[in-house]
Amino acid sequence: MGRKRSSVDNLAKLQDALAEATQQRDMTLEAINRSQPTTRGHHMADVADDSVSQQMLLENLGKKIFAIQKSIARINMGTYGICIDCRHKIAKSRLEVHPTAKRCITCQEIHENGS
């Protein structure tokens, strides 16, 4: 039963993270929309740089939201906390730091090294 309990704890954590990321995305979208209409004239370069970094932020937030949604879906399916590569349990300490982790630390390292 201990395993189920920890999944529930992580669900609450993920839902909080989802709410936070969604709010951040909405704020970023709002900021982009505000700065978009005819910001002609001075500091064009600054405006362009700003909008590029905001687009990147938006993209990162989108990825984060997607990862959180997938983790919540995996909790519902009962596959949360299981490495998608080796099918072993992901260490609880790892899930506490990275609640959206879908690989154990070993497989993640292999994945990131691309070998």
Ligand SMILES: [Zn+2]
């Ligand atoms: Zn693994």
